[in-house]
Amino acid sequence: MMLSRLSTKLPLAPYCRRQCLSLLVPDVVDQGLRLRSAGARRRSTTGASDFFNPTEEHQQLREMVRSFVENEVDPQALQYNREEKFNAEAFKRLGELGLLGVTVAPQYGGSGMDASAACIVHEELSAADPALCLSYLAHSMLFVNNLEQNGSDEQRSRFLPSACEGSTIAGMCMSEPGAGTDVLGMTTKAVPSPDGLSFKIDGAKMWITNGTTDGLTTGDVFLVYARTGPGRQDISMFIVEKGMPGFELGQKIEGKCGMRASMTAELVFDGVEVGRESLVGDENGAMLCMMRNLEIERVTLAAMGVGIARRCIEAMNTYGKERKAFGSPINSFGQIQKHIADSYAEYMAGKHYLYAVAANLDLSSTGNGLDADGTKLYCTTMAKNVADRAMQVLGGYGYCDEYQIERLWRDAKLLEIGGGTLEAHHKNMVRDLAKNMVTLP
Amino acid sequence: MRVMVGVKRVVDYAVKVRIQPDKAGVELKNVKMSMNPFCENAMEEAVKLKETKAASEVIAVSIGPKAAKDTLRTALAMGADRGVHVMTDDAVRTDQGLEPLAVAGLLKKVVEEQKVDLVLLGKQSIDGDCSQTGPMLAGMLGWPQATFAAKVTVVEAGKQLEVERETDTGTQVLSVPLPAVVTADLRLNEPRYATLPNIMKAKKKTVDVLTAADMGVDLKPRTTVIEVVPPPVRQGGVIVESVDELIDKLKTEAGVLQ
Known part of the structure; x- marks a missing residue:
């Protein structure tokens, strides 16, 4: 996982x-990029x-x-x-x-x-x-x-x-300072009280989007995965709310490469006591919750890549028509044509893959793992590459934040890391392919 | 008080229109179409009347080909209770082949059938820009009219409105007995977004479909479009260095001074 x-x-x-x-x-730059x-x-x-x-x-x-x-x-x-x-x-x-x-x-x-x-x-x-x-x-x-x-x-x-x-404003806590792709390596634990009516959560969670909104306190409410038994898959999910004793903002993560208007934090759980009513799903049953939600997470992250790519291609297309070099619009040059045409084809391929998978994704079940991973694998790297080409086509204007491509370029990189690294997708996909597929669709 | 709102499907206001190669009109193929902006204002006002309980029901009416259904769906998602689609022939262009006189005639039939107390329309559509439908409809119905409305106040629901209307020299306040026709100007309000829950609810609302050709209204255009041409491209100006140079150019180049 x-x-x-x-x-x-x-x-x-x-x-x-x-x-x-x-x-x-x-003006053309301005119009094209906004x-x-x-x-x-x-x-x-x-x-x-x-x-x-x-x-x-x-x-x-x-x-x-x-x-x-x-x-x-x-x-x-x-x-x-x-x-x-x-x-x-x-x-x-x-x-x-x-x-x-x-x-x-x-x-x-x-x-x-x-x-x-x-x-x-x-x-x-x-x-x-x-x-x-x-x-x-x-x-x-x-x-x-x-x-x-x-x-x-x-x-x-x-x-x-x-x-x-x-x-x-809510979020979810899965990754830890020492466990990301190896999610089952998490060490945050929730120990039931002797009477079984409550759990005490100890540990730390890392890279939590919406973990804080003001840089001083935690976000409002979180779903937190924690270890509740000795088995590797003995994970449970709990609801933890702002203000519970022991639930603290560890640090606001500053200086991210991209996604800078989205707050990221480390959250600390120091003996946070939650009642049994805060347990979501079965005790030791959070693997199912995780699997259900991971697919939509991946697919929507892929959709973010598609959005970034679209905007970048629109910018390249507009700028390529208007900007002149050596007396001609730059889109008359083969080098620029390759950037724009390759980007469009990859964008359309990714977008079709994405919406085909989304159309068949049942939010209440699992089983689309292979293609949820596949769309994210494809669309995120596609977005990063398209943003890079857009920056190349726009030259200096592409490199400055005033004209947005620079920001999309930085933001795109996160999609290859968050919500499943590329390497995690490779691992999952080959596992699923080897297990279930002999002939492909 | 029952309110009827006319909503027209037009080329989106942000689209840079192009002329068809045969100069018969502006190009409509593969062009984004939207609800006429002034109709959005009219729709918004009707929904507000509903929210303040001044209106008991809001009916959205669109006259146009099959695709006008999309515009009606938007109106329903904004808050209309139900829709009436007066279906026209797909071959007829609603931007120039269906004239205000015909539209007013069709709307009159719907008004009479639905027994409405107030008709809210856009002050004009951004394609034909005639600004005639509202006044013609009021004339046909024999109802009072208040055009270019910037503010609508209900004095007594179903009986009396006070309408502030925009004129060239300022605003004019009219006391309007109902039933009446009011046309909306841009400053009347800021149209809302159709929220996602309302988009979903709109699915369940009904749209009655009528056929324009069967309604006993003369739809024949009174004008003929000979050709449509783009405005001449404006030439870039020059900056002169001095008054003397300006006068010289006005004499020698522009020929407007002796």
């Missing part, structure tokens, strides 16, 4: 302004369903999120990422739009949609601000969807409405 993951959170700040660099840059932002209006309505939007509702969802992203997410991304701050207001807006509980049943405050819908939201958010999207993922997939799939009715009723609304 794999997984290491980042977590994150952010405070707020004003919207970004374009500064010095824009004076030096021709999302359309024709005023503050929202847009609506287009065509029917297609492969990437399995139903009309998916289509409407994509348009709503894209419109929101153009008007409200894109304008704030530069500043929050520069300042390494979590934009709590933007996050709250995701709740108002019904996106935080995308896969949760309406009775618990969710929107009752599926894996394809989750991919659409991640793709669209990530095209503008992968860091905000990562915080969204940690909250909505790793906590909210995880509890929706694995929790009891009581647990869902208690925690999901506030999480879907965005009044709590």
Whole structure:
């Protein structure tokens, strides 16, 4: 099993302004690299369903999120990422739009949609601000969807409405300072009390996205995996809330290469006592919870890669048409053509793989492991390569944060590490292929 | 109070339109289509009336080919209770082949059938830009009208509105007895996003489909589009060094001074 993951959170700040660099840059660069932002209006309505939007509702969802992203997410991304701050207001807006509980049943405050819908939201958010999207993922997939799939009715009723609304910001704790891809090597333990009514949790969890939002205290609520027995697979999952005695912020992780507007922390559990009602699923039964949730985690991380790639290709395409060198637009040169065309083909390949897998992903079961790993393996490296080509095509403009490619380039790298390293995907996939596959589809 | 809102499917406001090679109109193929922005304002206002309980029901109406259903779905997701789709022939362009007179005639039929107290429309659609449908509909119905609304206040539900409307010289406040036709300007409100739960709920709402050709309304256009051409490309200007140079250019190049 794999997984290491980042977590994150952010405070707020004003919207970004374009500064010095824009004076030096021709209009074409500016237009090409920014999302359309024709005023503050929202847009609506287009065509029917297609492969990437399995139903009309998916289509409407994509348009709503894209419109929101153009008007409200894109304008704030530069500043929050520069300042390494979590934009709590933007996050709250995701709740108002019904996106935080995308896969949760309406009775618990969710929107009752599926894996394809989750991919659409991640793709669209990530095209503008992968860091905000990562915080969204940690909250909505790793906590909210995880509890929706694995929790009891009581647990869902208690925690999901506030999480879907965005009044709590949540995350999940799996990786440890000394255990990432080797997740079963975790040493955080939960020891039952003699009467069996409670557990005492001791240990530390690392790379926790949304582990803090203010840099001073922990996030609001977490699903925490801990060892509850001597067997290697004796892992259980618990709900731990901010303010429980012994539950502390170890450190806010500063200076990340990318995903800088998403807060990442180490969380410390020093004899945290939780009641049995905090146990999610069966004692020693968290492997099932983990397996169920890992697939959607990987697929949505792959969707983030697809979003990054799309934005980078749009930038390359626009810039390549407008920018001239030696008297011709640079997209008339074979070297630039290769960057753009290779990127587009890889992007479309990845996107088709992604939405094909998402369409068949049953959130309540396991069994899509091979292709959940496969989409993430492919789409994340694809995104990193496409971002790199975009930077090459845009030259100096690509290298500066004012024009976004630089940020997407840094953000893309995380996708090869968090939520399952490439090496973890290789290992899992070959295990599954060797076990189950003789002839391929 | 029953409110009816007209919503039109048009080329998205952010699309840079191109002319068809045969100059018959702007290119509609593979172009993003959206709800007309002013119709969004009208829709938003209707939903607000519903939220304040001034309106008991909001009906969204769209006149257009099959694809207009998407626009209706958006209206339903924004908060309309149900939809009416007046289906036109797919071959008819709603941006120029279906004129305000025909649209007003069709809307009149729907108004009469649905027994509405207030019709909210956009002040104009951003394709034809005629700004005639609202006034024509009011005229046909014999109802009062308040165009270019910037603020709508319900004085008494079902009886009386106060509408602040934008004019060239400022705003004008009208006292409007119902039933009436009100057309929305951009500053009336800020349209909401259709939230995901509401998108899902909209799926269960009903849309009645009527056929425009069967409604006893003369749909024939009164005008003929001869050709559509793009505006001339603006030439870059020059910066002159002095007043003397300017005067010289006005004399010798522009020929506007003797």
